[in-house]
Structure formats: C-alpha cells, structure tokens
Amino acid sequence: MRRILPVVLLVLIMSCKDKEVSIKPRNISNVEVEILLQDSLLNVRALEIDEDDYFGFATSNGKIGGKDFNFKGGNIYVNKENKQDDYLKESATVNFQIKHDTIIPNFRSLAATKNGGFVLGIGNPALLYKIDNDSIKLVYQESHPKAFYNSMDFWNDDEGIAMGDPTDDCMSIIITRDGGNTWDKLSCNDLPKIKEGEAAFAASDTNISIVGNHTWVATGGKVSRVLYSPDKGYTWEVYETPIVQGKPTTGIYSIDFYDELNGFAIGGDYTNPKDNLENKMLTKDGGKTWKLVAQNETPNYRSCVQYIPNTNGKELVAIGFEGIDFSHDAGNTWKHISDEGFYTIRFLNDSTAYAAGKGRISKLVFRE
Template structure:
C-alpha cells in the first residue's frame, strides 16, 4: 500500500510538472480602429467587439468595422481614461487624475443605453490606475496613495455605488510607492481573490482572498527604488500561480529583475529569464487554455511570447502596444498609440 501511494504521488507530480510546451511562431496584426488617441484600457466582448477607454474623453465600442464613440466631459474638461471594466449589463470607465470620475454606461448588448456618474473623488494626489470586477455584483478599482495606503474603492451592488476602503484596513505603503496606469492590468482577479501590483519606491503585491475585506502585502524581487521602476502588470492563472512583469520605463532594454512567477498565491516570487529578453513590458497575460505555459507580454518595444511558463521568450513583433486582452487561445485585442489591433497568434 505504501509503495502504491508513493507511486501515485510521483505520478501526480510528473503530470503537474510535464505540461506541454506551447508553440507560436508568428502573430498577424490587423488594425481595427485608428485615431489620434492613447488607448491603455480595453475590454473585449467577443471576437469582433471590444470596448475601449482613452485620453481626450473618448470612450467607444468597436463593433466589427463600426466604431461607436462618445466624448465624456466633466464640466468643461475632457477626462483621461485608463481604466475599464464590464459586467453583463454595463461598462465602467474611470478617469486618472483630479477629479477621478467613474461612469456607468448601460449596455443592452448592442447599444449604450445611458451614462451616469457613480463615483467622484477630488484631491491633489488623486490618481486611479485600473479596475476589475469579480462578478456582476462585486468590483474593485485601485489608485495611487493619497494617505499612507493605496486608494481602493469597492462596489457591492453592480457598480451603482462605490465606497473607499479605510487605510486602517489596507497595508501601509512606503513614501514613493504607487501603481502604474499603463495597461489597466495592475489588478488580477481569480475567484474571490485579487492581487494588486505596486511600483516606484517598492515593488510589491497586495492580496485579498475575500473580495477586498481583508488584505496582506508581499515583497517581490522586481526592480524598484526609482519613480518609473516596478511591476507594471500582473496576471494569475488560478489562486496559486501568477506572473508579474515590468521593469524600468526609462531604460526599456534593461531586463534584470523585471519578470517573476509565484506558485503559492503571491507569498513568494521567483525571477524568470533574468538578464534575458525581454526587457520592459507594460502588460502580461496567460494565453487561455495553455495551463500557464503560453504567456504574452506587450509594451512599446514590441510583443514577446513564452511557450514554457516564462523560462524563455522570443519576440514576435517590434510593433508596440500598451495593453492586451485575450478572447481565446489564438485571438487577442491590443491597444496602443493611435490604434486598437486584432492579434491572431499562429503556430
């Protein structure tokens, strides 16, 4: 019996560690929207439709070849958006700086039905970075500190109202520690969990296992100490396995201490491909259905791919993007300066 148990345990270990390497040799890039915008927040609905939020107050739905666009003003000012999230009934966009304004856009599956302001925050240091939903009821948005903690707002009613969490509940941050509004991807969601990546003075990962009720914070080996160093993006495959990516925006070729993985829910992180390509990237995503082996990272220097869980990487394209979101295992949307493109990954 003991030998049988040992054999079964060994078999389980082998099956977990010998996952199939993913092969991708090229990417086909097709622009689906071109405009004079900086687009850092996208939310695909399916293979043909994607929501976006951009600067100059522009929010839109790209439906095949048809862009449905709106300009959002707060008073006389055009807002700059870098956060977007969606539920089955609405899309939410959040502006970056003072004032931070969060809008709920009703959506009937084809057209926007109404727009309403559901949260506003004013203050000299207000700056929101990203937003996600756990489900159609519970959502979270993250901003830079205005006190001694990250700014965290939560909705429990489908986005109709939002409340800011007290710093008494959140981990204390260092002076100069903040987050990057680079790709709407410094929050990762899985189940009831959320992980939030920070950068600047410190590069750490905040974690909640109960939709924002309680929090802890973990150190990482990602480069830190300067204003533009740190974690720019985070993604989780499940409640244990995740990846963080970033670097130094002021030295994009620098590739030490800019990518790491965890296998214990973020408690500890191990550098991957350290000192090897790629350098700085602003968004990283696991490819759906590849058991964590297929990963794509994008940034202004180009598109990079790993087929072995981050151990090694190759550059698929030098075309730069800020953000990427997958629809399935071969198709994603990516956004950057002046455009949104559809990416088809090919073996």
C-alpha cells in the first residue's frame, strides 16, 4: 500500500470486507459518534477506507481529501481561509478543489487502487478523474443530457466499473481494463434492457457490490432490479426483486454482498422516510431470488447498508439521515441504535466505522 497523493490525498482502496470465520453474533446496543470533520456546507456521499488506516472522501462541491489515522500530529485544516469551521482532528489533507472549466463536479463515487485514486461526478458532463501523486487527469468524460453516474468500484488494480442512469435503453455501465487510464461504455447490446422508469440513486456509492469476479448492480425507481455479472462485466443477466417500487423515488438505494451467495439490499422511498414496508430484502442464492424481511419494522428508509467484516455474514449496519440500525441475524431482524443521521458508512474493522453525510464526517464505535 502506498500513498497516492502525499500530503493531499491518501491512498484509498475498496472497503475492507475480509470474509473470516467469526465468533457468535454480538448484540450491539449503542454507537459512539465522534465528529472528525464539520462544515455546514459539507455534503459527502463518497467515502472509502483501507486496511492501512487511510480514508478518503469526495464532496458535492468538487473537493477531495483524506485522513491518516496513524499520524499523531496536530490539526491540519481543510479550508485555510476558514479555520474555525473546517477542521479534521489529528491529521488530514483536503485542499484539492477540482474544476472542469467553470464546472464544479458533484462527486458521488470514489474508488482507488495501487494505480491511483478515482472520483466520478454526477450530471452532465459526467467527469471521471484519476489522481496519482501530484497529478489529476480527466480519464473519462460523457456529455449527454441524461448522464448521471451513481457508483464506482474495482475488481482489482487493473479492472474497474462504474454505473449510472440510462441514456439509452440500458443502464449506463463504463469499464476500465488498464488501471483506470481509459474507460469504455458498454453497448446496450451487451446489457439487459431497462424497463420504463428504471434508473438508480447516487445516495451512498453502494449501488455496486463485488465479491471476486462476481458483480451485482442495483437499480431503482419505478422498477428496481439487480443486474449480475459472473465474469467482471463481460456478460450480464438481470434478477427481479420484491422491494418497493413504482415511483421515481422508490427502490434499492444500497446493496452489499458478504460472499458469492449472501447479500442484502435496502432502500424505500426517501420522500416517505418513515415507511418500512417492502424496503429490506436478503438473498442466499447470489441474487437470483430475494426475500423481504422485517416488514413494518425498523429500519425505515436507509441509504446505505454494509456487512460488518469478520462476522460470517451475520452482522449488518444500515444507515440513513434518520439514524443507524443493527442486525445480528443476517438482516432478518433489526435494532435501532442511534438517531444520528448520515448518508454512507464504511467499516475499518468489526467495531469501528466511518460515516459521512450532510455537514460532517464522523468516527463510529459500536458497542454491546
């Protein structure tokens, strides 16, 4: 592991999801929240952590940054012109503001490999940047009135994928096979056709889940399904789901797989965040079939779900702007453990995670 941008952006890799055998599931009952970065203008839906204790984030106003938890120096301010409001405890680097001509990208996707860090903005034009050492390079641009990219992930250091709303009659899928230097958009001839009103949500950069060569992509809206590729995006099929759908704001907002068979998806309708009917589902056969769980029970609408690492697929956390929920039985039942609101979460280990949302990035410590 090496740093991509010394003193500016720390190396990021895909969220650590070690699939090790664990002790029996815990009964986590509370979470401690420590604010690391606070700024009323901050809006973060793209956050990644690696096993070397680095995290990186990208914001809605074109900024990228990171933090080294092993560094024990003093504060380094995010915005040197406003030291009272923008700060990170211990160690941080943020001072990269990306612009494309006069356009400030709204970053919702973030990933990294040994070849560099990658940030992808929503909207038209879609802008994907590679960040390596002291350079920032635009490696993909797509100009289309319907361009809207939601999530990005990598299979390995050379091969990666990003997905977005349809611009034609299929979901937008772009893939790199050369370490992120070039990206190609898949033809709709090679992808399942969308149904009317099918799109996706750029809520937490968790529309894509990867286990080995297996890839699952969640769609949402009037139709909410799961696209599946067994071979790193060369071939695709699509699976129907029972999650709530029928409106532009309904469907899957987040999907995560613990292994090749066991996965969980969550969402709902963010315009009706109290509703908890048909918004949570699990699969035990790699996404071919899905079962609704915890009907009319918490959690309600949530924008992100993640398996806790090293828990044998039994423990999950769901997070959203109305709070945090925990499951110890693979998602069949849940406990609401905090009203603290965030958009997205990534786990450092089985007790510590980092979450981001509107106005802040925080460290979360989960306790029984």
